[in-house]
Amino acid sequence: MKFNKRNIFISPTAKIGENVKIGDNTVIYDNVEIGDNSIICNDCVIGEPLSSYYSDKDYKNPTTKIGENSLIRSHTILYAGSTFGNNFTCGHRVTIRENVIAGENLSIGTLSDIQGFVTFGNYCRLHSNVHIGQQSTIGNFVFIYPYVVFTNDPHPPSNICKGPTIGDYTQIAVHSVILPMVEIGQNCLIGANSTVNKNFDDELVIVGAPAKAICSVKEIKSKEKEGEMHYPWMYNFERGMPWEGIGYYKWKFKDFNITTNS
Amino acid sequence: MKFNKRNIFISPTAKIGENVKIGDNTVIYDNVEIGDNSIICNDCVIGEPLSSYYSDKDYKNPTTKIGENSLIRSHTILYAGSTFGNNFTCGHRVTIRENVIAGENLSIGTLSDIQGFVTFGNYCRLHSNVHIGQQSTIGNFVFIYPYVVFTNDPHPPSNICKGPTIGDYTQIAVHSVILPMVEIGQNCLIGANSTVNKNFDDELVIVGAPAKAICSVKEIKSKEKEGEMHYPWMYNFERGMPWEGIGYYKWKFKDFNITTNS
Amino acid sequence: MKFNKRNIFISPTAKIGENVKIGDNTVIYDNVEIGDNSIICNDCVIGEPLSSYYSDKDYKNPTTKIGENSLIRSHTILYAGSTFGNNFTCGHRVTIRENVIAGENLSIGTLSDIQGFVTFGNYCRLHSNVHIGQQSTIGNFVFIYPYVVFTNDPHPPSNICKGPTIGDYTQIAVHSVILPMVEIGQNCLIGANSTVNKNFDDELVIVGAPAKAICSVKEIKSKEKEGEMHYPWMYNFERGMPWEGIGYYKWKFKDFNITTNS
Numbered sequence: 001m002k003f004n005k006r007n008i009f010i011s012p013t014a015k016i017g018e019n020v021k022i023g024d025n026t027v028i029y030d031n032v033e034i035g036d037n038s039i040i041c042n043d044c045v046i047g048e049p050l051s052s053y054y055s056d057k058d059y060k061n062p063t064t065k066i067g068e069n070s071l072i073r074s075h076t077i078l079y080a081g082s083t084f085g086n087n088f089t090c091g092h093r094v095t096i097r098e099n100v101i102a103g104e105n106l107s108i109g110t111l112s113d114i115q116g117f118v119t120f121g122n123y124c125r126l127h128s129n130v131h132i133g134q135q136s137t138i139g140n141f142v143f144i145y146p147y148v149v150f151t152n153d154p155h156p157p158s159n160i161c162k163g164p165t166i167g168d169y170t171q172i173a174v175h176s177v178i179l180p181m182v183e184i185g186q187n188c189l190i191g192a193n194s195t196v197n198k199n200f201d202d203e204l205v206i207v208g209a210p211a212k213a214i215c216s217v218k219e220i221k222s223k224e225k226e227g228e229m230h231y232p233w234m235y236n237f238e239r240g241m242p243w244e245g246i247g248y249y250k251w252k253f254k255d256f257n258i259t260t261n262s
Numbered sequence: 263m264k265f266n267k268r269n270i271f272i273s274p275t276a277k278i279g280e281n282v283k284i285g286d287n288t289v290i291y292d293n294v295e296i297g298d299n300s301i302i303c304n305d306c307v308i309g310e311p312l313s314s315y316y317s318d319k320d321y322k323n324p325t326t327k328i329g330e331n332s333l334i335r336s337h338t339i340l341y342a343g344s345t346f347g348n349n350f351t352c353g354h355r356v357t358i359r360e361n362v363i364a365g366e367n368l369s370i371g372t373l374s375d376i377q378g379f380v381t382f383g384n385y386c387r388l389h390s391n392v393h394i395g396q397q398s399t400i401g402n403f404v405f406i407y408p409y410v411v412f413t414n415d416p417h418p419p420s421n422i423c424k425g426p427t428i429g430d431y432t433q434i435a436v437h438s439v440i441l442p443m444v445e446i447g448q449n450c451l452i453g454a455n456s457t458v459n460k461n462f463d464d465e466l467v468i469v470g471a472p473a474k475a476i477c478s479v480k481e482i483k484s485k486e487k488e489g490e491m492h493y494p495w496m497y498n499f500e501r502g503m504p505w506e507g508i509g510y511y512k513w514k515f516k517d518f519n520i521t522t523n524s
Numbered sequence: 525m526k527f528n529k530r531n532i533f534i535s536p537t538a539k540i541g542e543n544v545k546i547g548d549n550t551v552i553y554d555n556v557e558i559g560d561n562s563i564i565c566n567d568c569v570i571g572e573p574l575s576s577y578y579s580d581k582d583y584k585n586p587t588t589k590i591g592e593n594s595l596i597r598s599h600t601i602l603y604a605g606s607t608f609g610n611n612f613t614c615g616h617r618v619t620i621r622e623n624v625i626a627g628e629n630l631s632i633g634t635l636s637d638i639q640g641f642v643t644f645g646n647y648c649r650l651h652s653n654v655h656i657g658q659q660s661t662i663g664n665f666v667f668i669y670p671y672v673v674f675t676n677d678p679h680p681p682s683n684i685c686k687g688p689t690i691g692d693y694t695q696i697a698v699h700s701v702i703l704p705m706v707e708i709g710q711n712c713l714i715g716a717n718s719t720v721n722k723n724f725d726d727e728l729v730i731v732g733a734p735a736k737a738i739c740s741v742k743e744i745k746s747k748e749k750e751g752e753m754h755y756p757w758m759y760n761f762e763r764g765m766p767w768e769g770i771g772y773y774k775w776k777f778k779d780f781n782i783t784t785n786s
Contacts, residue, residue, distance in 0.1 A: 001292050002311065007269055007531055009548065011351045013763050024271065025287055025305075025549055030525050039316060042289060042307060043549075045566060045598055049526065054563060054595065061525065074307055074339060075355075077598060077616055093599075095634050096395065097378065110318050110357050110375055113634055113652050113670075128375050128393055131652055131670050140445055141417055146375075146393050146411050149670050149698045151716065155754045157696050157761045158665055171418050174411045175439050175457075177570055177699050177716045192439045193412065193471050193719045194456045195699075209471070209717050209733070223416055231557060236420045263554050264573065271634060280562065286533065286568075287549055301578060304569060306553060330620050333578060336569055336618075352683055354619055372619050372637055392653055405681055408637075408673050417760045418592050433680050436673045437701050437719075454675065454701045455733050471733070473661055487680055492679045499681045 002041070022073065030061035035068030035086065042074040049080060050098055055108070067104065077115065091128065103140070105240075121168065122240065136163030139186070140235070141241070145174040154180045167202065169232065176211075187232050189217050203232075276309070285336065297348065304336040307432065312360055329366065341378065353390065355524060362395070365402070369503075383430065385503065398425030403449070403496070403503070406438040416442045428469035429464065438473075447459030449494050451479050465494075526565070526598070547598065554585035559610065560593035566598040573604060574622055579760050589626065598656065603640065613653065629764075645692065660687030663710070665758070665765070669698040678704045691726065692720070693758065700735075711756050727756075 003021045010016065014032040022028070023042035024029065032047035041188070042047060044252060053059045064078060067086035086105035090096075093103040094108050097116030106120050111127035118132050122141030126132075130144050133152035138144075152163040164178040167186035172178070176194040183199045184206070190206035199247035200206050204213040205220065223226055234248035243251030265283045272278065276294040281445035284290070285304035296311035302308060308326065315321045321501035326340060329348035334340070340354040347366035352358075359378030368382050371390040380394050381516050383402030388394075394404050399408075414425040426440040434440070438456040445461040446468070452458060453469035462468050466475040467482065479493035492498055496510035505513030527545045534540065538556040546552070556571035558665070564570060570588065577583045588602060592608035606620060608757035609628035614620075618632050619638030630644050633652035642656050645664030650656075654668050656674035660691040662668075676687040688702040691710035697700070700718040705775040707723045708730070714720060715731035728737040729744065733737050741755035754760055767775030 001273060002315075004271065006716075007287075009528065009530060011525060024289060025269070025531075025567075027548060031766070041307060043287075043567065048598070075337065075599065075617075086454060093337075093355060093617060108713075110594070111373065111635065115652075128377075129391075129653075141357070145413070145418060147699075149669060151669070151698055155744060156697060157755060157757055158667060158746075158748060159761065159763075160747060170447075173418060175353065175699070176411055179716065184370070189418075192441065193717075216717075220417060222420075223422060224420060230420065233417070233419055234290075237421065239421075264577075265536060266533065269549075269624065286551060287531070307550075336572070337567075337599065355599075355617060367614075373635065390639075391653075407675070407680060409671060435680060436675055437655070451680075455717075482679060484682075485684060486682060492682065494679055495679070498685065499561060502679075518625060 010044055011047070017068065029079065029080065032064045032066070033229075034066045035070065037068055038070040040072045041076075044072055044074065045077045046072070047080045048077050062098065073110075082116075085122070105242075107240075109146070118163070125240075127174075128205060133163045133180075135161050137165040139168040139170070141167050141169045142172070144172045145192075147175045148172050148178070149176075150178045152180045164196075164242075169234065171233065187217060189220070189231065263292050274310070279330065281309045291342065293342065294326045294328070296328045297332065299330055300328060300332040300334075302334045303338075306334055306336065306341045308334070309342045310339050324360070335372070344378075347384070369502075371408070379423070385501075389436075395423075395425045395442075399427040401428055401430040401432070404428050404434070405432045406434045407454075409437045410434050410440070411438075412440045426458075431494065433495065449479060451482070451493065528628050535571070539591065548688065553604065554588070555604065556588045558590045558734050561592055562590060562594040562596075564596045565600075568596055569601045569746065570596070571604045583664065598633070598719075605638075605668070609646070629766075634671070649764075651757050657685075657704075659689045661687050661689040663690055663692040663694070665693045666696075668696045669716075671699045672702070673700075674702045676704045688720075693756065696756065711741060713744070713755065 005046045006024045014028045016034050017036035019037045021039045022036050025076045026044040029047035030193040062081035064080045070088040070174035070224045073092045078096050082097035084102045087105045087151045089100050089158045090108040092108030096114040099117045103122035105123045111129040112126050114132045117134040118136045120138045123141045124141045128146045131149045133150045136150045150163050152161045162181045164182045165186050168248045170188040172190045173192040176190050179197045185202035187203045189205050194211040195209035196211040203217050207213050220230050222228045222230040238244040239255040265500050266302035268286045272290045273292045275292045276290045279298035281299045282296050283301045287308040291309035293439045324518040326342045326345035327345040335354045336493045341360045343360035346364045349367045355423050360375040361379045363516045365384035365386045371481045373391040374388050377396045379396040380398045385403045387405045390408045393411045395412045402510040409450040412425050413437050414423045415452035424443045426444045428446050432450040433465050434452045435454040438452050441459045447464035449465045451467050456473040457472040465479050477484030482492050484490045484492040500506040530548045530689040533555045533744050534552045535556045538552045540558050543561045545563045550568040550741045555569035572745045587606035588604045591605040594612040594641035599615045601619045603622045605622035606624035610627045611629045612631040614658045617635050620638040623641045626644040627646035629647045631649045633655040636650050638656045639658045639784050641658040646661045647665045648669045648771040652670045654671045657674045660674045688706045690708050690736030696714045697716040700714050703721045709726035712725045713729050719733035720735040729739050744754050746754040747754045762768040
């Protein structure tokens with residue numbers, strides 16, 4: 001019922017893979033490369049020209065790469081000059097600016113706004129309406145929930161632009177603000193509505209405004225399995241994860257290398 | 263000046279009522295039913311196929327029902343499989359996923375994001391940019407203000423998905439977070455920027471992070487009428503309410519049944 | 525690569541200046557005036573009719589004025605009846621309702637939602653996803669960061685509608701809520717995630733929920749220049765400001781009058 005090829009514009013310099021579907025009213029600009037079996041839904045703009053396009057007569061659109069098996073939902077805008085690994089999925093009305101480098105299986109929710117110059121590891125999940133400021137670095141298996149904001153200017157307005165760095169497996173709950181240059185370790189849980197203004201080590205539960213570490217994540221009891229602990233969450237959650245069906249322990253032991261970007 | 267029938271796609275299986283207007287660039291997919299005298303503005307997607315559409319060759323779009331006299335503003339996306347009562351209105355760029363069941367006179371503001379599997383009573387009003395997680399239940403005459411988030415996973419990520427339940431007439435002010443499974447009574451007022459992590463009874467003013475009940479709503483003095491109290495608000499506000507012109511007391515006495523969904 | 529004139533609708537009563545570019549799928553309604561050298565990108569709606577259009581057979585769209593050298597990015601909706609000075613720029617998916625009066629060089633970020641009946645001075649900058657309620661007044665050189673909300677109803681729902689008033693040069697950091705009728709002085713800094721429920725004088729650092737003044741902005745040390753102070757920020761930041769290249773002091777002395785709207 002979709003993909004009737006109505007009112008689509010594709011630049012002659014775009015490279016469209018095998019079996020790619022493109023929705024109505026979508027525009028694909030110069031030097032976009034879309035991997036095989038990907039789907040771009042209606043009303044999207046892919047390879048949106050950078051600001052300099054409007055002033056530079058010799059402007060050349062940088063290359064935009066979208067991996068195989070990706071699904072970009074409607075009304076999404078991806079600027080030129082970013083690279084996304086395979087199995088990239090995004091919700092509706094997502095905006096991603098230039099110079100984003102993302103690993104595989106990145107999922108970005110409806111209305112999220114990635115300001116560019118951001119690095120994502122593999123298997124990151126951003127829920128709806130997450131705002132990531134420029135110059136942020138996000139590890140592997142990091143999940144970020146709605147209305148979280150990453151900032152990058154410690155004294156607005158200044159000439160400093162440096163976002164947070166988040167370690168692998170860390171979870172950041174809804175409505176939290178992570179202040180500029182903050183470094184969060186691996187396997188942390190940042191509670192809802194927190195304002196994080198300093199660095200924290202691994203495996204901590206971090207809550208409040210300003211946020212404090214209140215305990216180890218290992219002290220949080222499961223609400224699903226009586227008498228067990230919930231974190232590290234990888235032992236208790238597998239939907240869409242590479243350890244789905246085999247369990248985290250077995251997966252990590254067999255195939256350790258793919259948990260890092262190096 | 264609108265409704266020139268340019269670049270519109272309507273599925274042959276859609277049922278469009280009498281005197282319905284449809285804006286430019288709008289797409290209406292299979293099995294959508296739109297009631298008489300409704301208006302769907304520009305650039306909308308109505309009956310957006312569910313995720314399984316992309317993988318299931320035998321996919322059949324579930325029925326989407328929009329009641330009479332509805333007004334859906336531009337760039338809105340309604341997934342297939344939801345039902346909205348008469349006089350449904352929504353702002354721009356609203357996203358509503360599948361399996362929402364809404365009573366009459368639902369109003370949803372610009373950029374709001376309803377994640378599906380949500381029940382609304384009658385006369386609910388969501389302002390701009392409200393996020394309602396799956397499996398939430400919202401009573402009648404509940405008003406929710408900008409940037410409020412309803413969550414549904416107590417230990418992210420887990421396999422639990424159960425949102426809050428909100429009683430009739432309750433008001434939830436801007437930037438508040440309601441945590442999973444929380445139950446709020448009727449006629450409460452939740453203050454701006456609150457984080458609500460436990461249940462509360464009727465008629466309470468609930469503020470802070472974590473939120474506490476600080477008094478009865480009946481202790482809040484009106485800023486409009488000297489010497490009077492403002493809450494329960496139904497005695498002091500009637501714009502768009504079924505008691506407009508006759509007053510809440512008279513309306514409730516004459517016509518008690520329509521205040522509940524049962 | 526853009527501006528191929530595909531699927532554009534322009535009302536015959538619109539006045540389009542010299543050298544204006546208009547993107548694909550954009551609609552420009554009655555009585556819109558666009559100044560010379562402006563760019564309107566793809567999928568925009570300019571001069572969106574007001575609510576009364578749907579019910580009033582004699583509806584006449586009020587005039588919408590966009591100044592010269594403006595850049596309106598894709599998927600933006602500007603309602604009829606607002607006036608924007610020269611060099612207006614806005615991000616993607618911005619919504620601006622009727623009766624906004626803006627000075628020159630206004631910049632509004634992606635997803636921001638201006639509810640109408642708002643006054644902006646010159647050189648204001650709103651970052652992504654800022655929500656400004658009706659009847660707010662914003663001075664000159666005011667910068668507002670992501671997810672800030674200005675409210676206007678002290679006892680929701682009531683019949684009062686009066687937003688905040690913000691003095692020149694004041695900075696409002698991410699995720700803050702400014703409550704109705706609050707007046708903030710000039711040159712203040714409101715910290716991240718604050719809830720501001722009362723008036724504050726000039727040059728204060730205002731933080732917390734409810735927000736308190738903790739010191740003068742003049743006590744904040746620069747992170748860029750050792751031994752110096754950062755605020756008032758105009759002495760240390762000039763990108764895009766009228767004092768770029770000459771410094772704030774020299775600019776203010778030579779050309780004092782243009783810092784105010786009067």
